[in-house]
Amino acid sequence: MNPVRQLAFTLGSLLIGGVAMAQRVTPTPELRDFSEQRIRHQKTLGLTLGSFALVNIAVGAVAAGQTTGETRYFHKMNVYWNLVNLGIAGVGLLGSRKKDPEAETLADAVRQHENMKQLLLVNAGLDVAYIIGGGYLRERAETHPDKADQLRGYGTSIMAQGGFLLAFDLVNYFIFKKRGDKQERLLLSASPNGLGVVLPIR
Template sequence: MQKLFLTLILTFFLFSFDSFAQNSSISEAYNKDVKIRKTGMAILGTWAVGNMITGAIGRNQNTGQRAYFHEMNLIWNVVNLGIAGAGYYFTATGDMPESASELLNDQVSFQKTLLFNAGLDLAYIAGGFYLMERSKNTINKPERLKGYGKSVILQGSFLFVFDIILHTIHSKQSSQISDFLAHVQIGKNQVGIVLGL
């Protein structure tokens, strides 16, 4: 009877420890994920504020295409600041996923968003070149088109580099969870972990 009781207690502690270890590792991975996202949004927000300040000053101190360049930097980064603020807020107030697979799904979704944004960034850059080219063939405020075009190329280029770097850093984080899940096998009425020796 004592052996059975001792076996039950040991089994309970082993299961509790295993559950704690899994939740602890999910918590650790989630906290790393949150830190990466918050840092990314802080960088985007800093870029936005810097561009808004220099854009406002540059718009007032320049004329012609340089004034329009600064004007578009200011306008563009009002949007960037909104995105950074919302991204930071939703990251900071989000709930921790209950499982590693849920966390991985969230991370993969975020990475897809970053890649989609990188594609948009390339479209912005192309649009900037289009505006600069169009400025050569119009008499209707060509300096504005040229200044706006240069700004859109700059902003699109920054965002492209930002999205690709953030995606690269973030994908390294999610690959750890993916590696863990690759060793989990689910069958009918059973769950197992495959250990590589």
């Protein structure tokens, strides 16, 4: 290959690569809306869980100092539990702030959407386990009278917190599914070259 043809080939390759890069970082309005909607929803999840946690911590901290017996332990566990919830909400909010809808490809957006649905379902399964665990603590109170108040208080708190989280995760799963799956199908059907990978659509 002579030098002129080699130069032309190199410039052509760079031009094609630049076009491909521009396509990757400039999503269509539909894709951008799909990504932005998911990111907004993730921020709402974090803010809702964080607000719920802060209220529980404030109320629990005050009430634990003003009550006795089973009720005191109930409020104490609410504080402990929601310190964890607050941490989870904070991590989620920080993660959502780093998301850039302009930088997401179709494959990225679909993967993130499916991951969120899967995460919410896994969390729902854990929530059921929390409720069962809380019930188990209350049951143990019958055979441990010396710790009955603590076991019943902690058990009731864990059951209540697990019940809230179960409703929270399931409601948000169905919101993601109903709103996002339709957009996802439209984006995939409109893609001229397909996605290039097989992803489960739940």
